[in-house]
Amino acid sequence: MKKLFFGFVVSLILAGCGTSVPLSDVPVTDATAKPVSTSGAPVPAATSTGVAPVDLTQSTAPMAPGLEKRVVYFDYDSFVIKPEFQSLIAEHARLIKAQAGRKAIIEGHTDERGGREYNLALGQKRAEAVVGALTVLGVSGAQLEAVSFGKEKPAAQGADEAVYAKNRRAEIRYQ
Amino acid sequence: MTRHFFALCFSVFLFAASGVSHAQFRVEVSGVGLTQVPIVISAFKGEAGSPQKVSSIVQADLERSGQFRPVAVAGTALDEVTLPNLSVFRQVGSDALVVGSVTKLADGRFDVRFRLWDVVKGQELGGQSFAVSASDLRLAAHRVADFVYEKLTGDKGVFSTRIAYVTKVGQRFQLWVADADGENALPALASAESIISPAWSPDGNQLAYVSFESRKPVVYVHNVSTGKRRLIANFKGSNSAPAWSPDGKTIAVTLSLGGGSQLYLLNAEGGEPKRLMQSGSIDTEPVFSPDGQRIYFVSDRGGSPQIYRASVSGQNAERVTFTGTYNISPTLSPDGRWMAYISRAGGAFRLNVMELDSGAVRVISDTAADESPSFAPNGKLLVYASQVQGREALMTSTLDGRVKARLSGQSGDIREPHWGPFSR
Numbered sequence: 001m002k003k004l005f006f007g008f009v010v011s012l013i014l015a016g017c018g019t020s021v022p023l024s025d026v027p028v029t030d031a032t033a034k035p036v037s038t039s040g041a042p043v044p045a046a047t048s049t050g051v052a053p054v055d056l057t058q059s060t061a062p063m064a065p066g067l068e069k070r071v072v073y074f075d076y077d078s079f080v081i082k083p084e085f086q087s088l089i090a091e092h093a094r095l096i097k098a099q100a101g102r103k104a105i106i107e108g109h110t111d112e113r114g115g116r117e118y119n120l121a122l123g124q125k126r127a128e129a130v131v132g133a134l135t136v137l138g139v140s141g142a143q144l145e146a147v148s149f150g151k152e153k154p155a156a157q158g159a160d161e162a163v164y165a166k167n168r169r170a171e172i173r174y175q
Numbered sequence: 176m177t178r179h180f181f182a183l184c185f186s187v188f189l190f191a192a193s194g195v196s197h198a199q200f201r202v203e204v205s206g207v208g209l210t211q212v213p214i215v216i217s218a219f220k221g222e223a224g225s226p227q228k229v230s231s232i233v234q235a236d237l238e239r240s241g242q243f244r245p246v247a248v249a250g251t252a253l254d255e256v257t258l259p260n261l262s263v264f265r266q267v268g269s270d271a272l273v274v275g276s277v278t279k280l281a282d283g284r285f286d287v288r289f290r291l292w293d294v295v296k297g298q299e300l301g302g303q304s305f306a307v308s309a310s311d312l313r314l315a316a317h318r319v320a321d322f323v324y325e326k327l328t329g330d331k332g333v334f335s336t337r338i339a340y341v342t343k344v345g346q347r348f349q350l351w352v353a354d355a356d357g358e359n360a361l362p363a364l365a366s367a368e369s370i371i372s373p374a375w376s377p378d379g380n381q382l383a384y385v386s387f388e389s390r391k392p393v394v395y396v397h398n399v400s401t402g403k404r405r406l407i408a409n410f411k412g413s414n415s416a417p418a419w420s421p422d423g424k425t426i427a428v429t430l431s432l433g434g435g436s437q438l439y440l441l442n443a444e445g446g447e448p449k450r451l452m453q454s455g456s457i458d459t460e461p462v463f464s465p466d467g468q469r470i471y472f473v474s475d476r477g478g479s480p481q482i483y484r485a486s487v488s489g490q491n492a493e494r495v496t497f498t499g500t501y502n503i504s505p506t507l508s509p510d511g512r513w514m515a516y517i518s519r520a521g522g523a524f525r526l527n528v529m530e531l532d533s534g535a536v537r538v539i540s541d542t543a544a545d546e547s548p549s550f551a552p553n554g555k556l557l558v559y560a561s562q563v564q565g566r567e568a569l570m571t572s573t574l575d576g577r578v579k580a581r582l583s584g585q586s587g588d589i590r591e592p593h594w595g596p597f598s599r
Contacts, residue, residue: 105391114524115503115517115546116371116591117416118473118480120392121429121436121457124413128434146431147391148413152369173390 070172071155072130073165076111079125081133089130092172093137096144103175106130108148109155111164116150123148123170130170204238206578211244212327215269215294220254220276225285226309229277232316233323236334236356239571240324240556241578252276255290255302264294273323275302277312284308287315291323300326313358333551337595338558339363339373339382340569344587350384352399355551355594357569357582363399374417375595376443382593383407383417383426394428396443407445418461418470419443420487427451427461427470438472438489451489462505463487471495471505471514482516496529498536504547508554513574515548515557526559528574539576549594560590 070092072085081089096102108127110119127146135141156166216234237243246269253259253274264272275289290302303322305315314335321332336355341348350370353360364370368387375382382397392415394408408414412431419426426441430448436457439448452458456476463470464484471484474492479500485492496502501519508514511531518527518536523543529536540561548559551571561570563581567588572579 107390114501114519115460117429117460118457118503120371120413120415121459124431124436125457128431145391146412148431149369149387149392150371152371152387 072126072170072172074126074168074170076164076168078168079122079129081129086133089133090137093134093139096134096139097137100143103143103145104134105145105147105173105175106134107153107171107173108146109153109167109169109171110151111167112151112154112159113164114151116152120148120150120152123150126168126170130172204235204578204580206241206573208241208244208573208578209575211242212271213244213246213269214271214273214323214327215246215248215264215267216273217248217250217259217275218252219274219287219289220252221279222252222277225277225279225312227312227316229275229287229312229316229319230273232313232356233273233320236317236320236332237323239356239578239580240332241573242324242328242555255288259292261292261294261297264292269294271300271323271327273319275319280306285312285315287312287319289319289322291326313354317354317356330555331553331597333553333556333594333597336552336597337379338549338569338592339375339595340560340589340592341370341373342587342589343369350382350397352382352595363397363402364404371591372416373591373593374419375593376419377421377423377596379596379598383419385415385417394426396426405445407441407443408448410448416459416461418463420463421465421467427463429459429461438470452485452492460504462507464507465509465511471507473503473505482514495531496536497534502527506548506550506557508550508574509552510554513550513554515550515559515574517545517548526557526572526576528557528576537576539572539574540570540579542570547591547593549592551594552597556594558592558594560592 069088072081096104106127108123110122124146127148131144131146134144154167156163216230219230222229234245238245246267248267254276255274259272259274272292272294273289278286280286284306286304286306288304291300293300305318307315317334320334324332333355337352338355339352341350346367348366348370349362350364350373351360352363363382366386366388371385373382373384380399382399384395385392386395392413393406394414394417395404396407397404408428410430410432414428414430416429417426424443426443428439428441429436430439436459438451438458438461440451441448454476456474458472458474460473461470469484469486471482473480474483480503481494482496482502482505483492483494499518499520502516504517506515514529514531516527517524524545525538526540526545526548527536527538542561544562546560548557550557556571556573558569558571561568567590569582569589569592570579
């Protein structure tokens with residue numbers, strides 16, 4: 001009992017006398033940042049009202065066109081949809097209109113030249129051009145969302161004109 | 176002048192290993208500043224046996240500032256209690272001398288002490304002592320550098336501040352928080368999709384950024400020390416370019432909610448966005464002026480991207496850049512006098528600095544793919560992303576472009592730096 005008490009008193013004394021206070025106060029910044037694991041879950045849209053996910057594999061509608069027929073390419077510094085892509089857009093318009101619950105996301109992209117945020121805005125213009133072309137063909141805006149990846153997700157790596165041309169694009173994706 | 180003086184004058188190569196950081200950094204400084212204080216930073220007594228070479232960290236900080244020219248003097252490590260023989264240091268042309276010691280304490284911490292001497296006048300200019308854990312030894316060294324910098328230049332040092340930046344290794348993106356010298360990098364976020372535009376809150380506790388993790392750009396506000404984050408902008412379409420107001424209460428963003436890319440203001444806690452301006456063009460990259468009264472932004476309303484400014488209520492927009500056809504990514508010095516930005520000329524994207532009163536512009540880099548400049552909180556340095564030998568790297572530069580330092584990672588690409596504020 002005495003030993004315990006003595007130990008207790010000693011530890012109290014030790015706790016009381018820490019090392020001397022530094023002459024100058026240096027608050028130590030805790031730079032520890034807990035790593036956040038990659039979130040793969042879709043982010044709930046702030047403006048949506050409980051949209052049920054559409055599973056295309058369950059759908060009775062015809063299958064969406066293959067990968068090679070869902071990308072619209074653009075000329076340098078341009079958002080104009082060239083005539084050669086009109087039939088592709090018409091095909092997708094038909095698909096989307098065929099099912100009221102079907103949603104398509106149009107992703108706009110740029111080549112790697114220039115700033116990230118300005119390129120995000122340019123990619124947005126490309127996505128909106130395709131959305132515009134779809135709505136002209138009667139697709140409801142509620143079934144479409146135009147987003148941009150700017151220069152963040154190139155289809156091809158490299159720094160020549162052939163690569164740039166492959167990256168200036170808008171992709172149509174179905175949710 | 177000794178041989179050592181000339182050897183050190185134009186380049187210093189330091190390799191600092193840290194067990195904590197995932198990317199090891201080398202610091203290379205090049206260039207000669209306009210006015211530099213010649214200074215001797217003596218090896219600290221006892222530092223050889225401690226986990227960090229404090230004097231080397233102090234020297235690298237002061238050298239990177241561009242305002243100091245370290246002078247090497249061979250000799251034993253000088254501590255802060257011994258009276259130094261100042262004539263030795265006068266002879267090598269040094270104006271100032273830093274001496275000190277690192278002592279291990281009984282509780283495992285380290286006692287870091289230093290003293291600064293005015294070699295010319297033969298007077299001591301003060302000193303401090305810090306008791307720190309091994310993991311805070313670098314911070315103690317940065318505090319020493321801050322003290323020396325302030326005493327000899329009159330300006331506040333930024334060596335104890337932090338920077339945020341993004342790395343890309345293969346298809347893995349990470350948002351890092353590191354010391355201003357690039358060391359002690361800790362990951363705040365890891366993602367399989369891109370992260371761009373990190374922006375420190377004015378109190379240095381949070382980072383806003385754009386994440387593509389949900390396959391569209393959305394804006395998060397992320398508490399750095401807790402790792403907790405809030406989604407503040409996930410409106411229909413794209414959400415990007417967050418910028419904090421100086422009082423930390425408002426975040427400006429670019430939203431495509433109303434069609435195109437337009438500027439909106441959001442309460443920092445979240446909520447409904449308030450449209451700032453209406454234009455038929457791209458408006459993006461908002462930045463608040465330090466007095467909170469104006470917002471600078473990028474707009475192509477004139478046909479190509481230029482930098483404009485308007486009141487915080489979105490009125491009286493006026494153009495600010497008139498040289499060249501592509502000017503983006505503005506950042507403003509805390510005193511409101513300078514704006515740094517990226518300008519494209521002849522296909523090369525270069526860092527420019529404008530004196531706002533006169534409109535005079537100076538191109539301060541000669542690389543070709545500069546991005547994302549950010550002012551240090553004392554307004555004396557810029558950090559920016561650049562490409563060196565095909566790899567992305569972070570650079571710091573003095574405002575006149577004379578003294579540059581490269582902070583480069585060993586693997587992957589590094590981009591999107593943002594310099595944090597002074598800690599309270």
